[in-house]
Amino acid sequence: RPPLRLATQAAPCSVRSMAVDALDAAGIAWTEVFVGGGVATIGAAVSAGLAVAALGHRVAPSGTVDVGARYGLPPLPTRDVVLYSNQTDAAARQALRTLGATLRASVGVR
Structure with missing residues (x-):
């Protein structure tokens, strides 16, 4: 399976760290294809179909869906x-x- 394409904020973003740590622990290959300057830019990358991102349900762009179960992704802790x-x-x-x-x-x- 090809690496999961991620949209993230730049390190040292704690949400980025949480997501990539969970993927690494689950043995899921990933590649960072978009680094945004905030939730809005990351959401735009997700809406455009460039990548998936670790976003809270309340800030996920309209029209996007939670793909965690579909892709077999590990659950993330609450923040x-x-x-x-x-x-x-x-x-x-x-x-x-x-x-x-x-x-x-x-x-x-x-």
Whole structure:
């Protein structure tokens, strides 16, 4: 079987590391055919049919499908989402708290 064609972000992206480590551990040959600068560019590569990518369901482009089972790919662990900011004023901090609460509610986390 030919190597799995991957679209990734450049190292040291932790999602890239997680995906290629899982493929290596499963003995699945892979080749990096597209290195993007963010989720949108990686999603565009997937939508164009250039490669597959490790993307969360919520950020996968419309019209794409999870091909893990079809290709016999290993499951990937879940990831935490962490918000970082250097904002110290009260309004910005409140906006960040609201954003955090919205993200937690959207995935059913308290």
